Amino acid sequence: MEVYIEYVAINNFLIDYMLVSLTRKSMKLPYKKVYVCLAALVGALFAIVTPLFKMSAAFTFIAKFFEGALIILISGKFTNFRAYVRSFYLFLFFTFAFGGAVFGAFYLSGTSYDVFTRTSPEELTLTIVLVIVFVLYFITGKVIGKLYKKREITDFIRKCEFTVGGKTYVANGFLDSGNRLRYKNEPIIIVSQKLSERLRKDGAFSGVIPRFASVSTIAGERLIKVYKISRIKIYNGNNENIIDNVMLGMTEKDVRSGGEYDLILGTVFA
Numbered sequence: 001m002e003v004y005i006e007y008v009a010i011n012n013f014l015i016d017y018m019l020v021s022l023t024r025k026s027m028k029l030p031y032k033k034v035y036v037c038l039a040a041l042v043g044a045l046f047a048i049v050t051p052l053f054k055m056s057a058a059f060t061f062i063a064k065f066f067e068g069a070l071i072i073l074i075s076g077k078f079t080n081f082r083a084y085v086r087s088f089y090l091f092l093f094f095t096f097a098f099g100g101a102v103f104g105a106f107y108l109s110g111t112s113y114d115v116f117t118r119t120s121p122e123e124l125t126l127t128i129v130l131v132i133v134f135v136l137y138f139i140t141g142k143v144i145g146k147l148y149k150k151r152e153i154t155d156f157i158r159k160c161e162f163t164v165g166g167k168t169y170v171a172n173g174f175l176d177s178g179n180r181l182r183y184k185n186e187p188i189i190i191v192s193q194k195l196s197e198r199l200r201k202d203g204a205f206s207g208v209i210p211r212f213a214s215v216s217t218i219a220g221e222r223l224i225k226v227y228k229i230s231r232i233k234i235y236n237g238n239n240e241n242i243i244d245n246v247m248l249g250m251t252e253k254d255v256r257s258g259g260e261y262d263l264i265l266g267t268v269f270a
Contacts, residue, residue, distance in 0.1 A: 001217065003189070005048055007127070008132070009044045009048055010044075010199060011047075011129060011130065012040075012047035012048075013040045013041060013043065013045055014130055014133075015043075015098075015129070015130070015133050016040040016042075016043030016044065017036060017040035018038075018133060018134065018137040019091060019094050019095055019098065019137075020036050020039045020040060020043075020071060020072070020075045021089045021137075022094055022137055022144075023072065023075070023087050023090050023094060024036070024075060024076060024087070025141065026090060026269075027087050029076060029078060029079070029083065029087065030077050030235065031076065032076055032210075033142055035074065035075055035076040036075055037077065038074055038075075039071045039072070039075035040075050042070060042071055042074065042224075043071050044266075047061075050063060057269040064095075065092070068091050068092050069088055072087050072088045072091050075087075076207075088090070089172060094140070094236065098132075098133055098136050102129055102132050102133065105128075105132060125172060130205065139179075144226070152154060156174055156176075156267070157172050157173070157174055157175075157260060157261055158173050158174075158175060158177075158234050158235060158236055158263075158265065159172060159173075159235040160172065160173040160232055160234050160235070160263055161232070162229050162231070162232040162248075163197070163230075164204045164229050164248075165199075165202060165203060165204035165205065165206065167202060167204065169195075169198075169199075171261070171262040171263050172260065172261040172263065172267040173189070173234065173262075173263060174260070174261040174264055175265050175267070176264050176265060176266065177267050178264055179264050179265065179266040180264065180267070181213060181249065182213075182247075183213045183226050183247045186245050186246065186247050187246060187247065187266050187268045188213055188246075188247045188249045188266075189232070189246060189265055189266075189268070189269075190245065190251055190263070190264035191248050191249060191250055191251060191262065191263060192251070192262040192263070192264075193251055193252060194262060195262040196250040196252070199248075205227045208227060208251065210225040210226065211214040211225070211226050211247075212224065212226065213226045213247070213249060215249070224249045225249070225250045226248065226249045226250070227247065227248050228245065228246070228248075229246055229247075229248060230244065231243060231244045231246065232246050232269075234265070234269050243269060245266070
């Protein structure tokens with residue numbers, strides 16, 4: 001069956017739009033749809049024109065590099081030339097990775113597929129290609145987002161060490177500027193549900209009368225049990241910061257740390 005030029009244009013425009021979008025978002029570059037659309041349009045034009053020259057596979061492969069360089073160049077602004085080069089390499093990586101995945105799917109199904117024009121003799125496969133690329137685009141975007149989030153969280157995580165009930169505990173603490181809780185004049189560290197249960201199981205505060213502090217939540221004000229410890233050590237690399245007279249606030253709800261930390265510290269602990 002003949003492959004219509006409009007199918008090739010639309011198919012490549014949408015694919016390049018997703019690839020360029022993913023590249024710029026991954027690099028945390030300024031994102032404007034008008035420039036991304038223009039870049040995707042250039043990619044679609046290349047897909048239409050390239051087959052007309054009847055180039056060899058090797059020459060077509062080289063042409064794809066120049067095409068990618070131009071697409072990325074007009075996709076928007078860059079902080080510097082190095083950012084452009086990295087974006088170009090990342091765009092090529094996404095292009096070949098996604099293209100390889102699509103080619104593999106068609107190869108296993110026994111359907112012919114042209115990796116350079118991203119087309120197949122069958123009309124239905126044009127839609128299948130878009131579906132595969134969109135799924136990869138969605139999954140990759142989610143993974144990259146989580147990696148960036150994890151990296152941002154890591155920058156505010158500190159190793160903490162404190163002793164209570166004759167036993168020393170080591171846990172990760174997250175520096176949260178929003179935690180300004182205090183019991184009288186003493187800062188409160190919020191303890192995750194997991195660590196709270198461990199402290200209770202170990203009998204860390206056996207025989208100690210708890211105090212209560214008011215905490216604001218979405219559901220309103222509630223009281224949490226707080227226990228005083230003499231000191232806590234907070235490490236930032238090789239630097240050690242010792243804070244005296246600290247309160248540990250026990251919570252029965254997860255602090256939504258994703259397992260990255262068990263203590264929510266305040267600005268006083270930075």
